[in-house]
Amino acid sequence: MTGDSAHPVADETPAAVGDEGNEKAGSDATRRGLLKAAAGATVAGAASTAGCLAVTTPADVAARNEVSGNVAHVVGPGWLADHREDVVVLDARDPDRFRRSRVYGARRAPVDALSAQDRTDGGLVPDVDAIATVLGDLGVAPDDDVVVYGASVGSRVTRVAFALAALGHAGDISVLNGGFGAWNGRVGTGSRDRVSSVDYEPDPAESAWVTREWIADRVGSFNEGGPGLVDVRVPEAYLGAPGSDALDPDHDRHGHLPGAINVHWVGNVAGRRMTDPARLVRLYEAEADLDRNAPVVVYGDENVDPTSTWLTLRAIGFEDVRLYDGGFGEWANAAGDRGRYPVETATSVVIETDGSVGGEDRGGDFSCTG
Template sequence: MTGEHSTGDGGDSDPAENATRRGLLRAAAGATVAGAASTAGCLGVTTPADVAAQNEVSGNVGHFVGPSWLADNREDTVVLDARDPERFREERIYRARRVPFDAVTARESTEEGDVPDADAIASAFGEVGVSPDDDVLVYGASVGSRVTRVAFALAAVGHEGSIRVLNGGLSAWNGRLGTGSRDRVSPTEYEPEPDDSAWVTREWIADRVGTFNADGPGLVDVRVPEAYLAAAGSDALNGDHDRHGHLPGAVDVHWVGNVSGRRMTEPTRLVQLYESEAELDRGEPVVVYGDDNVDPTSTWLTLKAIGFADVRLYDGGFGEWANVDGDRGRYPVETATNVVVETDGSVGGDDDGGDFSCTG
């Protein structure tokens, strides 16, 4: 098994190890400069320190933190990598642990509808040595939905420690790096305490149809407008769905509006987007959903970060709702009434499964 290689200085080491460290430093500098160019509209940033500074988080924002926070708290924080195995092996934050993504998206079927599979999720965290009371920071290539899904999964199993996300992703980090296979970590017995206030079920939504974004909870569809609008012939329509459209009363705010390159969108813009334009009420619960249970976690965490206290995920997603068996009159799909809030965002790296360009 290949061990970690630190990019820090100091201590006795052989020439081969020093060469490895120098190579990692050069690779890190190149990656962070390239990342900064994409996150800041392709500005000519020249040093890793500049990139790190661009990704600091200020103001009254929860959950998202900058590189300096991690540098100050690294010894007391479990760092989780949300990227795929190949990227993890190539380069990562020193002593980070990779969480199997399939496990943290696991669902189980109940009479009320699909819900997070707390046992499978907790087992995945336990396998990489996470304990329920650990303070955890999650990072990826950006702050895309892979990262926020890991954060949601922790909340879903009732994680007692703090849950944070690294703004800017790996490119923002100018500290120690590692490479190769993961360190050996001792598994833990992670006993989940499922927090069902973090999600809602199909039946919970069905009981409240007709009240969303009116006299009851807020409801946000995070998909692209073409899917929300059931635009005929659009590639955005999922061919596996029996029906197209959106849940009655939902307002569409595409989740990519939460992200600017590799970092979160400016908080003042996010407040404007969700409070002024989407007209969500902070005094009511807000439910978010997408086609699956990954992308909407970006909006789930973003709303919590800007001060919405009661934000919940419909884990079954539109895929469950559109294809439900039985009396579909209880689970209507709407197309006639539409509210689309325009967003302007772009995701750097591969945290949304796509590519990023300067023209976004």
Template sequence: MASDNTPSDREVDDPDKSDSASTRRGLLRAAAGATVAGAASTAGCLGVTTPADVAARNQVSGNVAHFVGPSWLADNREDVVVLDARNVERFRKERIYGARRVPFDAITSRRSTDAGLVPDAEAIADAFAEVGVSPDDDVLVYGASVGSRVTRTAFALAALGHEGDIKALNGGLSGWNGRLGTGSRDRVQEAEYEPDPAESAWVTREWLADRVGTFNGDGPGLVDVRVPEAYVGAPASDALNPDNDRHGHLPGAIGVHWVGNVAGRRMTEPGRLVQLYENQAELDRAGTVVVYGDDNVDPTSTWLTLRAIGFEDVRVYDGGFGEWANVEDDRGRYPVETKTSVVVETEGSVGGDDGGGDFSCTG
């Protein structure tokens, strides 16, 4: 595989600070049992932030799947493949040491079938193979936060039928106080990745069309993850995609904006997520839930969030509202609704590499 000869991964700390790096890793491990609330009442509020504070803020506690904190990564760094979901400029500037970057265009690629657009398993598998990911590797994905680029990468692996564990780093890169790398990535040995597509991870346009009239009633739960203005097709709203011929939502879908899954760089507190999706949205954790947005990236945030809090069967409509709204033939089979709207209000914000913290001593 081609690679340039510019400086590869290197440790940001000076060589004579190896003891300090070891101490940092020890502090990360020691903070594994700490809670976010505990961190908010200790050193951070005195103007001193330690590696243990950082780890504790981003620690994931309770019965939560897939999301892990930096202390988990400190303990398991040698056993997982670390994937960076950010763009190439940020990747080269600074990243977790040894991380690999998968081209985002590749893992969002789709192919056309008679039933509609579906993930292009061959193209996605080739992208992971190129950076040395094998089907049985345990993988951790991180980004600037736990936003939808991270969750789309996780979904792409799941769609391939990935056999290893798939985890996302709570807090993103800013939560990591371990070894860092810069420059172009190290050469890695290309792997073989024969996909075994997990078709239960997604649904098609035709699958949905066959069930119109049953969503959130006798049939599957259906969640529109776009902003409310797009969901109701608000006239003249900037939220409307000008490339879509029709606006609104699939009949019976409820609107729950995906940003409610994220609090800055971290996942929203799990208890609030259960309240949001089980109590307010009234989704059945034991039933099938389908999520969709305008494309096939943002819905994966809700896909991973629901799986993390115990929903058993969550699927992505990979074609997205754009495919549904712009279908050319027999539009009566693919109706769009603007009335009878159910919007569940969410609160959330997605952090990034802005240099500012999302931690407050006042909570």
């Protein structure tokens, strides 16, 4: 049973955001002159506060999260309001939040099920059949245009987007900038709406991911004229820093894949919204020196967090971005000839990021100064 009510302020207010939205693009050009163009593709970073003495209205919050310019796969709440009847909306939050309040008509996407993996001779890959079954049960057809949202634009949301892409989804795939806290339209409550299941026939897009063996065949070539390789974990994990709490005790080895550079995925997010696109272009092209016209592979410990970087790079125009679905956990614990799966600590390139992920309930953030 669903209800229709005003957006609740107490439970789904926007978290404080970082300073990313206030950064100026500056005059520094990237090596291909793309920074200037990206500077025009901004996510609105400041809501109007005219007449506001004590509070920011829901309309202000929605305006702060609108998207303009040449940014792919990310839409604002105004766009969703205008197209709500034409898209399938998937909610990547936990069941309690979904039942409490959601975009009206949204269907809850179980992130764990949509992260399912299949073990092959080449290594772990997305389990496209299992993922297709989940989406079919949600009534998602292969040609539906889909918008995914969560509490922010964090990795749970982007994992759902990647799951769709891995199936070769024919419809458009987008995420909602600002998450549910930015939505000021019609909402629903209670248990999920009844939807008719469909038979989702996947057309796997195997170019969206790589395997352990694909990487092993290319060790020594990454970021040296070959594909780019980005480790999205915290720097301490990438460096294999002895004694660090960031090291997974279940891993046999620590460090990173040879040739990988480190760009922590949290740099993609400013509170609940996407980091300013001009800043992202500087981060990945000027600072990380990635080539938007060459393949780029991203990986983390597992297969959820790196999807944030996967989607971010696609959003700012990188043409060929792939996920190593097995992640460092598979690589570090590989059996057999470990000389084929070396781990590196001596050579390291860490690109500093300063993002922050919102999404938890935080009292006092819904204000003119928040």
